[in-house]
Amino acid sequence: MATSPGARGHGVSGVGPRTREGKTPTLYDVARLAGVSTATVSRVLHGHDRVSEATRERVREVIDELGYVPDGAAQSLSRRRKEVIGLVTVARETKQYDVESMSLLFWDEVLHGVEARLRDHGWSLLITFLPTEGGGDHLERLASLSGKVDGLLIGEGMIPSARLARLAERVPIVVIAGAPDERAVDVVVADNYSGTAALVTHLVVEHGLRRLYHVDGPESAPDARERRRALEAVLASTPGGTLVGSRRGTFSVQSGEEAAQELLRDVDRLPDAVVCANDQMAIGVLQAFARAGVRVPADVAVVGFDDIYPGGLSDPPLTTVHQPMRLLGERACARMLEHLAHPDLRPALEMLPAELVLRSSCGCDPDAATRRPVPRVKAKRAGRRPSGVAG
Amino acid sequence: MATSPGARGHGVSGVGPRTREGKTPTLYDVARLAGVSTATVSRVLHGHDRVSEATRERVREVIDELGYVPDGAAQSLSRRRKEVIGLVTVARETKQYDVESMSLLFWDEVLHGVEARLRDHGWSLLITFLPTEGGGDHLERLASLSGKVDGLLIGEGMIPSARLARLAERVPIVVIAGAPDERAVDVVVADNYSGTAALVTHLVVEHGLRRLYHVDGPESAPDARERRRALEAVLASTPGGTLVGSRRGTFSVQSGEEAAQELLRDVDRLPDAVVCANDQMAIGVLQAFARAGVRVPADVAVVGFDDIYPGGLSDPPLTTVHQPMRLLGERACARMLEHLAHPDLRPALEMLPAELVLRSSCGCDPDAATRRPVPRVKAKRAGRRPSGVAG
DNA sequence: ATGACTCGTCTAAGCGCTTACACTAAGGTT
DNA sequence: AACCTTAGTGTAAGCGCTTAGACGAGTCAT
Incomplete structure (x- = not known):
């Protein structure tokens, strides 16, 4: 012995x-x-x-x-648990900072949220960025990824819904900022509907703006869909509320500029406000207006969504809705850990409150920029999930 | 059968x-x-x-x-290789975007660089963010991390040099943006010396500015040290070149403001230019000057270092030196992979070229903002590593 | 035929841990 | 005195893969 x-x-x-x-x-x-x-x-x-x-x-x-x-590998094998979860989001390829690339900070922020929560538990984070364009071998990469982690956190739009379901058979999955009507997997998402509703209500009630123009997002984007529905709902219940026009953009600054140019060309009377589906497009609109000599907010108000960093620096500073990016990451991670602890948990939807960020592009006092919590409002029409955290 | x-x-x-x-x-x-x-x-x-x-x-x-x-764990165990490398950088805890937190984008950018290179090889990235303040259990976290990866990429300042050496006995290590005189481990760093030298030379030669004030970084920061040495060297070889004053800051916006206030108070005649060890402090200086009615660049030029995003948006836009953040990550990763392929490789220093970013805070034409590669200059005094990639 | 190869496949020994179970010695109970 | 606990430790069977080496069956030149 x-x-x-x-x-x-x-x-x-x-x-x-x-x-x-x-x-x-x-x-x-x-x-x-x-x-x-x-x-x-x-x-x-x-x-x-x-x-x-x-x-x-x-x-x-x-x-x-x-x-x-x-040795981590040996421990993982023996314990039948790797204590690693994977995060899949968009690859940022640009070498230069610009408003466009700043929008991808969204995911960096989510990442930090996830890591913070994971750190509390002593688990590790495996990162994978997927290029959004060229499809190709992503499926294979994801499969191999799924062999290296206990669970997968996936950014909205990274993977078609059908594949998600398949993947979910192997590992628990939480989709971040995903469509609220996804059923096969967990979803953690900001309350786009209530956020936009609050924003538009602010425009209508506090600034008396009634004739709105909408710069929509791409058809495929579930968040843009929610935002549009909220805009329409508020308008519908507002006496005199009118959607004087609308155009689909691609979420890019340039598509915002184009929308503004078209608006300037086609409409003989400016709307009271231009509501954009995200901040980048709002910034594009702002730029086009500035060049055309249109004053914001004097001639027309402009608002966005997301609260990306450059929005606070634009001229005038952009009024928008804040997405709780970090929290999105934290909650997604928390759900995942719960899932791993209780494998029989049914997938659900978790909706995080947004926040109104009132700067001056809506007509508010520039010196009194404020943030304001957004109350939860129930969407009017169906299409939501019947059960889940969202209740 | x-x-x-x-x-x-x-x-x-x-x-x-x-x-x-x-x-x-x-x-x-x-x-x-x-x-x-x-x-x-x-x-x-x-x-x-x-x-x-x-x-x-x-x-x-x-x-x-x-x-x-x-199963990834089983494969790792059997192959004696995990095909995972770890990245350790600073945790970002703030909930709000501001100039300060934007500086941490440095590491996000590095992260994207690392991931891109790793992706090419089908390996994975394990992320760990360490809070910079509270010391504590970091050592333990790092140890456990080292059991889960094949190699560790570590951001400068995360770990004291002595510990690095110890860690390096277990796994190969590459330090990113580290001190150029580190010997025990690989280092990939931007050419702070040449960058600053080019910047100061630009000030001296093209704008005829000779009386400079320096806002230095913390004593412990190796990059600030390099930058200061370059400043002094250029000044020394410039007829009439004088360092009219100097103050140590903490790399924060606030410390920049304080430095500017002190400068304004103590010096009876403004210097020709204020050279700051990083962009945040330069932005602080800009803000303090604006409040004091000092015009930049008319009364005094101000320059920074790093090329963080808000610098391009300040008033006036900041002239600075661009750190090749993404490249830093890519190269660090590449070195690591080489190391794993050839375990007997000796640690070396790899210095990446910086880039001059001429906007208008130095007196350049605002409409002609340019980027300009920085030629490699040899530091005057010793203290560099004798061998290695750096030659 | 016979040996020498080649192909395609299988057997089984790890890789470095965790953990159920077995065991021993010492102390406690009746 | 016989039996039961309990604390402290060891044994060995996995965990799910990879891979060196063995093997049987063809093929082919001798």
Whole structure:
């Protein structure tokens, strides 16, 4: 019992710190050098069972001396849990900062939220950015990813809904900022509907603006869809509320500029306000208006959605709705951990409150920029999920 | 041979897609269902050896049907390689965007660079953000991290140099934006010296500015050290070049404001230019000057370093030196992969060229903002590493 | 035929942990 | 004195893969 615990075929050499030349020390090395079994070392490592103080001490010393660190792969395999979750979002390829690339900060912010929550639990975060354009081998990358993690957090629009369901058979999945009517997987999303409703209501009630123009997002974007529905609902219940025009953009600054130009050309009388489906397009509108000599907010108000950084710096500063990006990440992560703890949990929708950010492009006092929580409003028509956290 | 390959004790059930109820299918399941050995399945999986077309086909079918994906932990363990590398940088805790938090985008950008390179090789990225203040258990987190990855990319300032050396015994390490005189580990860093030299030379030669004030970074920051040395060197070799004053800041906007206030108070004649060790402080200086009615660049020029996003939006737009953040990440990653391929590679220093970004805070024409590559200049005094990529 | 190869496949030994279970010695109970 | 606990430790069977080596069956030149 004293000196010959099973060395398991490992070539033994001197008693120097690194026992098997050049190799990283393993649990067996520690056990051998401490004159105990691997079980005991493992117990010491995890503060588990009752191990005598003396033994514990001895093992600790050897661990220290060897600089031993348990191998993650072996632990994962043995525990049947990797304590790693994966995050899949958009790759940012640009070398230069610009408003466009800043919008991708959305995901960086989400990432930080996820990591913070994960860190609390001692788990790790595996990152994968997928280029949005060229389809191709993504499926394969995702499959291989799913073998390396316990769960997958996926950004909206990264993967078609059908594939999601398939993937979800292997690992739990939480979609971030996804469509609120997704059913097969968990979704954590900002309350786009209520946010836009609050914003438009602000325009209508506090600034008396009634004739609105809408710069919509792409057809495929679920968030843009929600925002549009809210706009229409508020307008419908406002006496005199009119949608004087609308145009679809691509969420880019340029498409915002184009929308503004078209608006300027086609409409003989300016609307009271231009409501854009995101901040980038609002910034584009602002730029086009500035060039055309249209004053904002004097001649027309302009508002966006998301609260990306450059919006606070534009001229005039953009009124918008804040997406709780960091929180989105944190909640998605929290849901995932719950899921792993209770594998029989049914997928649900979690909707996070947005926040109104009143700067001056809507006509508010520039010096009194404020943030204001957005109350939850129920969407009028169906299409929502019947059950879930969202109630 | 037809139907009873070793099932290895796994309880067999129906022939439905998921063979052992509820369990994720393993290589053994595939092998059994395809009527071949695990070795063969493995070969098919990796396109390896010669496997007959018929067998290959059959195995592929079963894999598909089962939705089988190899377990990453098991693969890592068996291959003795995880194909995962870790990145350790600063945690961003703020909920709000501001200039300060934008500076942390530096690391987000590095992250994207790392991921892009890693993606090319099919490896994965494990992220860990460390809060910079509260010391504590970081050491433990890092140790545990080192068991989960094949190599570690570490941001400058995250870990004291002494610990680095210890860590480096276990896994290869590349420090990003680290001190150029680190010897125990690889370092990838921007050419702070040449960048600053070019910037100051621009001030001196093209704008005829000779009396400079320096807002330095913290003593501990190696990059600030390099920048200061370059400033002094250029000044020393300039007839009439004088450092009229200097103050240490903390790299924050506020410390920049304070420096400017002190400057305004203590100096009876404004310097020709204020050279700041980073952009945040330069922005602080700009703000303080604006409040004090000092015109930039008419009364005094102000320049920064890093090229963070808000610098392009300040008034006047900030002239600065661009750090190749994304490239920093890419190169660090590339070095790491080389290291893993050739474990006997000696640690070296890789210095990346910076770029001059001429906007208008230095006195350049605002409409002619330009970027200009920075030629490599040799530092005057010693203290550099004798060998390595840096030559 | 026979040996020498080649192909395609299988067997089984790891990889470095965790952990159920078995075991021993010492102390406590009746 | 016989039996039961309990604390402390060891044994060994996995976890799901990879891969060196063995093997049987063709092929082919001798």
